[in-house]
Amino acid sequence: MALRFARTDRLLESLGGLLAIAYALLPVIWIVSLSLKPGYELGDARFFPNTLSLEHYRAVFADPQFPAALLNSVGIASIATGLSILIAIFAAYAIVRLEFRGKRWIFYCTLAVAMFPPVSVIGPLFELWRTLELFDTWPGLILPYLSFTLPLAIWTLTAFFREIPWDLERAARVDGATPAQAFRLIILPLVVPGIFASAILVFIFAWNDFLFAASLTSTDRARTVPVAIAFFTGSSQFELPTGSIAAASVVVTIPVTALVLVFQRRIIAGLTAGAVKG
């Protein structure tokens, strides 16, 4: 009896697992299959293509909009990520290692920023960026991304830093290392995996943003991929270039998804530790 229960349990679990995997992957498979359909098959309402064609991929790379947006996205998201992580490392180190007045206050501030609705600042930023000539430039997007990703970076790094045996640092100090040396030679190598996980989370945030990019850019100079895809009209105004949009979507989805899957374990640790252990 007990054995049978265990077996049905496991069957149900496997079934649930398969369902969950299908649920998560369905739209991805769909957009990949859409992007591989030749133009005349796009309206056939079938899930899988009959014939495979790369015409839409050729089309998006032939159009100057998409490669420009891809370059902007990669550049802006990477710079924002680098800066955000660098600044967050200082803050997270201070929060974990030092006892100082106002630490909790800093924690509340980052919490408040994490909850902040971005739409509340796009008006002022639009106005300011025009005066400061940051509108439609890379720094004009890097700055908001940097600020809005800092809470995420600080939390995840704090969670990773807490796990580090700080005695090692003290030992190095006793052996005559300067604080900077102790940090660089002993601690940094230990935190690299955590830094990497936080960096991916921050990168995803910057890569995903649509509101800032739609509000603070106007041309190919700084327009990022989500905006380019959402505003993409193709050759005709009256027909949605479904195939091209699908191909562009696949191009921006696959690399990030692959990155996330490779570092899956760390990312889950970062996401959950940052959120639950606070």
Add this chain to the structure above:
Amino acid sequence: MRRAQNLKGWLLCAPALSAMALVTAYPVFYAVRLSLYRYDLRHTADPDFVALRNYFSVLSSEVWWQALWNTLLITTVSVFFELVLGFALALLMHRAVFGRSALRSAVLVPYAIITVVAALAWKFAFDPTTGFVNSLFGIERAWLNEHWSAFAVIIFSEVWKTTPFMALLLLAGLSLIPDDVLKAAKVDGASAVQRFRLITLPLVKPSILVALLFRSLDAFRIFDSVYVLTRGAHGTESVSVIGYNTLIVRLNLGLGSAVSVLIFSCTLAIALLFIKGFGTPLLRKD
């Protein structure tokens, strides 16, 4: 020594704090100021002080209340489904022995995908000409051209994208429950349902509240999905769409800032409601 530590701590945090202040604190004060002026870039170049008149205009317009209602509806319904689905998923991931890592990987996929892309994928799926949904169910329906079905697609798309996040937060909560407690309860004869209700649920409650708070605030600022799926047509505008349209499309910075300040106040109200009302353990001592 103590003074030195204080100084060092603040110095190390200063870059982060100033970057965050530059893009949130300062602009939000600026937004409050802008909201007191008539400032329409398409008509006048000079702002005109009008005190609270922008707020009267917004609060007396049907558009704002419709959008607020829509946003609250999207928030409540999607967060509800996310909680239920997310919990099921978290339990599955927590217990799964077989295929656990495949499951965890798959769950991260929606998280890694750009919201715009996810919304477009669903838009194409529900589209009567390109989509497979209609032929799957054997119906003819222009999903995004009707109020309620468009809503359903928006909520569906939002739920798909964010359930994994919820599931992971809940999973973290579940993993904090000591196995011994559950085993002891089992030995004492508690049924699965009793164990879930009396042990798992109370112990996961803090995680649930944190997840709900974060997801509610996040869902309240919904913009990407609505914009991609309907552009706010057929009465599906969210408050963020209204803000974007007033500020960036119509370039009415005064009126738009009033909308922004109102959205900010709503967010604050939701956060306070959670923290005071449910005692979210978010702000516990370190």
